[in-house]
Amino acid sequence: MSDGSSPLLELERLEKIYPNGTAALSGVDLEVRSATVHGLLGANGAGKSTLIRILSGATRATAGEILWRGERVSWSRPAQARAAGIATLHQQIPLVGTLSVLENVFLAQRGGWRRGQPLEARLSRLMASIGYEIDIHAPVETLSIGERQMVGILQALAAEATLIIMDEPTASLAAAERQIVHRTLRRLAAEGRAVLLVSHFLDEVLALTDEVTVLRDGAAVLTSATALLDEAGLAAAIVGRAVREAAPRAPGDAVAGRPVAEIIGLESPGRLAPCSFAVGAGEVLGIAGFLGSGRSELLHAIFGADRGARGEVRLFGKPLARSPRAAVAAGIALVPEDRQAQGLVPEFPLWKNLTLAHLGRFARWGLFLRSASETAAAEAAIEQLGIKAHGVATAVSELSGGNAQKVSVARWLCGPTQLLLLDEPTAGIDVGAKSEILALIRELAAGGLAIVLVSSELTELTAAADRILIMREGAIVAERMAVATSEEELVLLASGAAGELPTGAGIS
Amino acid sequence: MRFQAEVRRALGLREAGVYYALLLLIITLAVVCAVLGRPSYLSAVNLINIVYQAAPVALMGVAMTVVLITGNFDLSVASVAALAAAVQIGAVDAVGFAPALCLALAAAAAVGLLNGVMVQLVGINAFIVTLGTLTAVRGLVLIVTGGRSLMVQTPAALATMTGFESGRAGPFPYPILYMAGFTLLVWLVVHFTTLGRRTYAVGGNAEAARLCGIRVNAYRIGAFVLSGLVAGFAGVLYASRFGAMNPTALQGEELTVIAAAILGGTSLFGGAGSVLKTVAGALVLYTLTNGFNVLNLGANYQGLIEGTVLIAAAAIYTVGGRRGKSLRRLRALAHDTIIPVRSALPETPCHKTRC
Numbered sequence: 001m002s003d004g005s006s007p008l009l010e011l012e013r014l015e016k017i018y019p020n021g022t023a024a025l026s027g028v029d030l031e032v033r034s035a036t037v038h039g040l041l042g043a044n045g046a047g048k049s050t051l052i053r054i055l056s057g058a059t060r061a062t063a064g065e066i067l068w069r070g071e072r073v074s075w076s077r078p079a080q081a082r083a084a085g086i087a088t089l090h091q092q093i094p095l096v097g098t099l100s101v102l103e104n105v106f107l108a109q110r111g112g113w114r115r116g117q118p119l120e121a122r123l124s125r126l127m128a129s130i131g132y133e134i135d136i137h138a139p140v141e142t143l144s145i146g147e148r149q150m151v152g153i154l155q156a157l158a159a160e161a162t163l164i165i166m167d168e169p170t171a172s173l174a175a176a177e178r179q180i181v182h183r184t185l186r187r188l189a190a191e192g193r194a195v196l197l198v199s200h201f202l203d204e205v206l207a208l209t210d211e212v213t214v215l216r217d218g219a220a221v222l223t224s225a226t227a228l229l230d231e232a233g234l235a236a237a238i239v240g241r242a243v244r245e246a247a248p249r250a251p252g253d254a255v256a257g258r259p260v261a262e263i264i265g266l267e268s269p270g271r272l273a274p275c276s277f278a279v280g281a282g283e284v285l286g287i288a289g290f291l292g293s294g295r296s297e298l299l300h301a302i303f304g305a306d307r308g309a310r311g312e313v314r315l316f317g318k319p320l321a322r323s324p325r326a327a328v329a330a331g332i333a334l335v336p337e338d339r340q341a342q343g344l345v346p347e348f349p350l351w352k353n354l355t356l357a358h359l360g361r362f363a364r365w366g367l368f369l370r371s372a373s374e375t376a377a378a379e380a381a382i383e384q385l386g387i388k389a390h391g392v393a394t395a396v397s398e399l400s401g402g403n404a405q406k407v408s409v410a411r412w413l414c415g416p417t418q419l420l421l422l423d424e425p426t427a428g429i430d431v432g433a434k435s436e437i438l439a440l441i442r443e444l445a446a447g448g449l450a451i452v453l454v455s456s457e458l459t460e461l462t463a464a465a466d467r468i469l470i471m472r473e474g475a476i477v478a479e480r481m482a483v484a485t486s487e488e489e490l491v492l493l494a495s496g497a498a499g500e501l502p503t504g505a506g507i508s
Numbered sequence: 509m510r511f512q513a514e515v516r517r518a519l520g521l522r523e524a525g526v527y528y529a530l531l532l533l534i535i536t537l538a539v540v541c542a543v544l545g546r547p548s549y550l551s552a553v554n555l556i557n558i559v560y561q562a563a564p565v566a567l568m569g570v571a572m573t574v575v576l577i578t579g580n581f582d583l584s585v586a587s588v589a590a591l592a593a594a595v596q597i598g599a600v601d602a603v604g605f606a607p608a609l610c611l612a613l614a615a616a617a618a619v620g621l622l623n624g625v626m627v628q629l630v631g632i633n634a635f636i637v638t639l640g641t642l643t644a645v646r647g648l649v650l651i652v653t654g655g656r657s658l659m660v661q662t663p664a665a666l667a668t669m670t671g672f673e674s675g676r677a678g679p680f681p682y683p684i685l686y687m688a689g690f691t692l693l694v695w696l697v698v699h700f701t702t703l704g705r706r707t708y709a710v711g712g713n714a715e716a717a718r719l720c721g722i723r724v725n726a727y728r729i730g731a732f733v734l735s736g737l738v739a740g741f742a743g744v745l746y747a748s749r750f751g752a753m754n755p756t757a758l759q760g761e762e763l764t765v766i767a768a769a770i771l772g773g774t775s776l777f778g779g780a781g782s783v784l785k786t787v788a789g790a791l792v793l794y795t796l797t798n799g800f801n802v803l804n805l806g807a808n809y810q811g812l813i814e815g816t817v818l819i820a821a822a823a824i825y826t827v828g829g830r831r832g833k834s835l836r837r838l839r840a841l842a843h844d845t846i847i848p849v850r851s852a853l854p855e856t857p858c859h860k861t862r863c
Contacts (some may be wrong), residue, residue, distance in 0.1 A: 305719060328721030336719055343719070345712035347779040356709055357720040359702045367701050411720070 006070055007031040008194050009055075009163055014064035016050050016218075024050035026218040027064065032163065037185055037195045039205040039226065042215035043238055043430040048198050051215070052165055055196075056088035057081035082108065087156030088165040091428075093148050095155075097141030104140050105154045126157050129191075130184045144292075146177035153184055164188060165196045168428065170204060176290060182208055200430055202231045214238055239432040260450035261332075261419045263302060266311035271297040273475035274311065279419065279450040284441060286465030286482065287454045288490045294474035295454040296337055299421045302452070303327045303334040315418060328357055333412035335405075337423040337454075343408040344396045351378035351392040353407055358415030381410040385440065402433025409440065420444065420451045426460060438464045458487040470494050525824055526772050526788045529817075533792060537799045549802065556679060562787075562794035563683035564589075564742040565761065569768040569786040570691050571738035574698070575731045576769055579711035579778025580627060582735045583638040584619060586761035587645035589743030592616045593757060594649050596669075596747045597658040605668040613740045619645055620736020624729030642762065650755045657754040666751045673748035683745055687787070690738070694783050707731070711778025767814070768793055771821050792817070 009032040016025040025047045032038045042048045053059045055066070057075035066073050068084055075081045081088070095104045105126075106119055123136055132150055134143075140151060149169055156164045166185075170178045185208055188195055199205050205212060206226060214222040214237040222237040259278040267274040272294050279285045287295050301309035304322040313320045315330050324334075336342035344353050355374045360366040362374045378392040385406045389399060396404055405425055412420060422441065426434045441464050445451050455461050461468055462482050470478040470493040478493045517523060534550070541549035548554075568585050575582045592612040599608035619641055626637040660666045675682045698704035709717040710727045718724050747753050771789030774781030793814060800810050 303719070324718055325721040325723060334719055336715075341713075342715045345709050345716050345779065347708065347712040352705065352709075356705070356717070356722075359705055363702045367703065369700055369702060369705060 007067075008034045008069060009196075010067040010070075012065045012067070014051070014054065014061050014066065016047075016054060016059070017062045023218055025054075025061070028215065028218070028220050030213050030220060030223070032194050032196055033211075034162070034194050035189055035192045036210040037189045037197055037208055039209035039212040040196055040198045040215065041200075041202075041205060041212060041234060041238055043432055046215040046238075047218040048215055049167070050218075052088060052090075052167055052198065055081065055086060055165060057086075082159060082161075085160070085162040086165065087159050087161030087163070089149070089152045089156060089167060089169060091167045093152040095140045095148055095151060098139055100137045100139055101134055101143075101151055101154075102136040104151055105136075105158050107155065108159060122158070123154065126154055130154075130157070130187055132180055132184065144177075146173045146180075149173065149177070149181065150184075153181070157188075161193070163194045163196065165198075167198045168200065169197070170199065170201065178204075200428070200434075202234050202431070205234065206231065235431055238430070260316065261302075262312075262314040262317075264312040264314065266298075266301050266309060266313060268297060268301050268306050268309040271306070271474055272301055272309065273473075275476050277469060277476070277479075279452060281418075281448050281450055282445050283467065284445045284451045284453055284465045286461040286468040287452060287471060288458060288461055288468050289471035289494050290456075293471040293494065295471055296423050297474065298471065299334060299423050299452065299454060302419075303332055303421060305334065328415075331416045331418035332421065333357070333415075333417045333419070334421045335408050335412070335423060335425060337427065339401070339404050339408055344404060346395075346397050349393045349395055350382075350387075350389055350399070350407060351375050353396050354378045354381055354411050355414065357411050361415060377414050381407075381413065384413075385410050386436065400433070401429040402437065405429060405433075405437060406440070409437075413444075418450060420449050422451065422453045424455055425453070426455065426457065434460075458490050461490070462487060521824055522773070525821065526785045526792065529771075529821070530788050530792050530795065533795050533799070537795070537802065541802060544803075546802065552679060554798070554802075556681070556684070558791065558794050558798050559684050559687075560681045561798070562790045563687040564745055565764050565768055565793070566687050566787045566790035567690055567745075568735075568739050568742050568761075568765045569772075569790050570687075570694050570783045571731075571735040572765050573769050573772070573774050573781045573783050573786045574694065574707065575735045576774045576776065577698075577707055577711045577778060577781045578728045578731045579714065580634040580728055580731065581638060581776070582620075582623060582732060583635065583762050583766075584623060584641040584645060585735060585739040585742075585765055586758045587642050587649065588616045588619045588736050588739040589746060589761070590649045590753070590755070590758050591619065591645050591652075592740035592743030593747035593753045594652050594658060594755070596744045597660055597751075597753055598652065600665045600669065601661045605665060605672070609744055612744050613737055616736045616740020616743065617733050618736070620733040620739075621729065623736065624732030627732070628725040628728050646755075646759070653753075653755045655755055657752055659752040669748040669751055673745055686741070686745070691783055691787050698783060708779055711780075713779070764790075764793060767818050770818060773821075773825050789821075 009030070011028055011030040013027045013029065014025055015023070015027055017023045028047070028051065030040075030051075040048055040051070050059070054061050057078040057080050060074065060076060066075075068086075073084065075084070078088075096107065099107070102119060102123055105123055120136065127133060130153070132154075134147060134150060140148060143151065153164075153166075153169075169181050173181065182204070185195055185197065189210070197205065197209060206229065209226045212222070212224055212226050212229060212234070213220050214234065216238065222234075258281055260281050262278045264276050265274045266272070266276070275298060277285075287298065289295050297306065300306045301311075302313055303324055304313075304320065304327045305324050307322075309322065313322075313327075313332075315332065318330075320326055320330055320332075327334075340346070345356065348356070351374055355362050355377060359369070362371075362377065363369045375392045381387065382389060382392065387399075387403050387406045387410070389403060396407060399407065409420075409422075409425070425441070426437050429437070438460060441451060441453060445466075453461065453465055455464075462485065465482045468480050468482055468485060468490065469476050470480070470490060472494055480489070480493075521528070538549040541547070568589070572582060572585065592615060595612040595615050596608050599611050603611070623634075623638055623641055626632050627634045660669060673682060677685055698707065706717065706722045707727055709720070709722060710724050714724050743758070746758060768790035769781065769786045770776070771792055772782060772785030772787070774786060796814055796817065797810065799805075800807060800813075
């Protein structure tokens, strides 16, 4: 392997300029050493993805040099990078859903003949080496996102990679699953491998990495040993300015609002124990809990999207019929967890996505569309929410995560929305956009909306919510005022009285 | 700048390819005819004849496009058309033209409803369901007709039926008017009403549409019923043209209908498609057929040429459809052989796989 002092991977003035003139990378220097975890940070659009694509051989740099173990290399195909010992774990892990864990882990192995026995033994050894257990015969499509992440890591280990690039490995994971990934990262480094970790979680980067590089506008603006950094410094380097925390709430002002929605004995067999609570106008009600604790299920049940759910949802005292259609008509809005899969229509430009939920308002007699008023509404939303887009005709697939999220929130603001249900609105978006979204949530509440906010980030909940319900195993187990609780207390409540984190991923 | 880009896109191969193809085909045939000294290809009689021949397929193609936009698939149209033709001819002597028409359309719509319910409410894949009805409805036609040709018996009924089909408004035979009227209506609905927008949304992202309060099942089942109805109408046109039918009539025609939609650039994955281009697609297919006749080329070549044209068209749409990506990038992608797992939602039944 490498002799310790010279870096495993070295980038010198790496540039990537696309044929249309966009400079994704404008001269990046980076050094990754063996036996270290190297953090790579940057806002959306800073050039992280391009850098990863170049390192994994998916695209070529237009200028600059890559030195791998001290030698100049230039990969034109992902297979070459893989053969050299670089494994890349993309955010959307490319696994074959219908094949088992075992078959996926050894998918890229050469040789036409697969013998189960030795491979099974090898996989058991690999799992033992990182201290993780999974049913190796389970088809991958039945696994949770966290488990798939672990299969991706096992795949990289099986390929005997010396550099493992991880693109936001923990973005969609619950705390317990995150712990496993964190442990695995440290173990990999201890074994002498190098890890290049891309993450939006500053605390994670500070806790796990040895060195950090921050990209901004295609250039490395900060390279430093992690020990010399703190969260504020990192955040400032990422956004290029000091980050404004979400506007602090004025305690008490919201709680006085009249109840907008009352949830009475709402339950869904096998998913949700009977829940009862109310949300007031101008109130942000946070829902805390780990992945699989029933948070999303609760939102879907309130919205009427869960056909098996029973119980009552009242809006201003009036009971609602149980269907998304009735919910939308009455003024309930759901911004789902997965923007791309559940929120936006990829074929539609921004303005058509924006008006979809309350289309009737942009039509004469509810039938004949007035596209002028539609585009006007879209322009107003772009202006109001500060959506960064070329115009109303921009394809939603071209928007960054934060802007796409704003579109899926803005969709509901052009209708008679009274109750806004937000499911992980800040998942997978960068620090700057996050604080914008949180500020937006507070602003909407101040405007009189009742908001239910589900988030895995407890910091976010305590900052943005007035009151927090804690869920565990499909039931509401506690309620706290946001000003009177702490992240530590929330973790303890969500994980049970004993304060022990649930093990295993994705209880369902 | 933006306007120019829009124009360039609208005139690009992907957006307007099928119109270019049609134009190119007609010009080629006109030139060849002129060179060989045949009667003028561009005569009104010949052109109207092409449209007249294409009308039933274009009609069904427009309804098929709506089904495809919602993200489904209907293989049963030709069998349903044959069923409607059989009902029309079987009933017209006894009950008269209009009641027979209603019966025929009702039978056709019922099959469409069955398709829709099986696909949306039971959750069986549309390809399987409509392959089943394709076969079963054809079997039903054979049972109803006893395997023999049916003929209209009373001269009065026969006269009404042929009047319905072969009458003319000016130079245009009625089927062209039916087709043009229906296409225009669907085009207007699809582009300028909330119904149309929601239809596209349902096919583009069913879960997003559902969470926006759109009744996904209603739209998809509605598309199937429309497809059945229109197939029934095409069947009645067919029956009226000859005043008779044999039980294997229109066999295989569903593939021509789907081919017309694909030539028009309709996506098999839903969310995209244009009814006008489907009509152009049908015209391309019938111009080809017509060209073979006019030039006295052997009919043997026809299948080969049509199939090639279909695949070439699909290739243009697929390659041209990857917006903003250079061919080099495409080649790089081709090396990535692992297929990503797209459905991260185990609870949604997988009607289709997107790539």
